[in-house]
Amino acid sequence: MKRKKIAVFIIVMFAGSLPLAQAFHPNIYEPRVPMDQLEDVQEIESPFTTTPERIELGRQIYFGKGLCVTCHSKNGEGVKVPGHSPRNFTDEKWQEIRTDGELMWILKNGSAGTGMPIRVGKGITEEExxxxxxxxRSFGPAE
Ligand code: HEC
Structure with missing residues (x-):
């Protein structure tokens, strides 16, 4: 990693780990959305149908201003960091049990007690x- 990239990585790690009040679950398959909201959040669907063009726009966010690649790595498996590891997006079971609504919730709320920062509203828009x-989703099994 280049020096500048490392600096960005450290800043984002720090910002993301500030809301430590809530404990996260060490089991990666446990829902991150609080139980009282889970059912509603799971049903939220993306207003955008999946197209190669939109996947490409997402790729640009992932590698660009979203900063996702600094933690989730180029191949989606996630970099190894001290503490709780970023999610491995190539995990088929994880891909299957999470709905898009839950992923959007994470982007809007982060994952308290981990390095996963709030991204939607802080750097990227909801559409992005x-x-x-x-x-x-393109890291998961083909549909
Ligand atoms: C500073 C490091 C960091 C950055 C930057 C980061 N993440 Fe994460 N991400 C994490 C960590 C750590 C977890 C694991 C959180 C957990 O287990 O609750 C995670 C988990 C996730 C999850 C899984 C949540 C779940 O329900 O299992 C998604 C989806 C996600 N990140 C998407 C993104 C996207 C998209 C971006 C860029 C816009 C991004 N992340 C940027 C560290 C990061």
Whole structure:
């Protein structure tokens, strides 16, 4: 990693780990959305149908201003960091159990107690968030 990239990485790690009040679950398959909201959040669907163009827009966010690649790495498996690791997007079981609505919730709320920062509303728009979710899905099994 280049020096500038490392600096960005450290700043984002720090910003993301500030809201430590809530504990996260060490089991990666456990929902991140609070139980009282889960059912409603799971049903939220992207207003955008999946197209190669939108996946490409998502890819640009992932590698660009979204900063996702600094933690989730080029191949989606995630970099190894001290503490709780970023999600491995190539995990088929994880891809299957999470709905797009839950992924959007994470982008809007971050994951308290981990390095996963709030991104939608802080760096990327909601539309860009849906596009990056389409790109994250491309790491999973083909439909
Ligand atoms: C500073 C490091 C960091 C950055 C930058 C980052 N993430 Fe994460 N991300 C994490 C960590 C750590 C987790 C694991 C959180 C957990 O287990 O609750 C995670 C988890 C996730 C999850 C899985 C949540 C779930 O329900 O299992 C999604 C989706 C996600 N990140 C998307 C993104 C996207 C999209 C971006 C860029 C817009 C991004 N992340 C940027 C560190 C990061």
């Amino acid at each position: 968030g849906w596009h990056v979710i389409q790109f994250i």
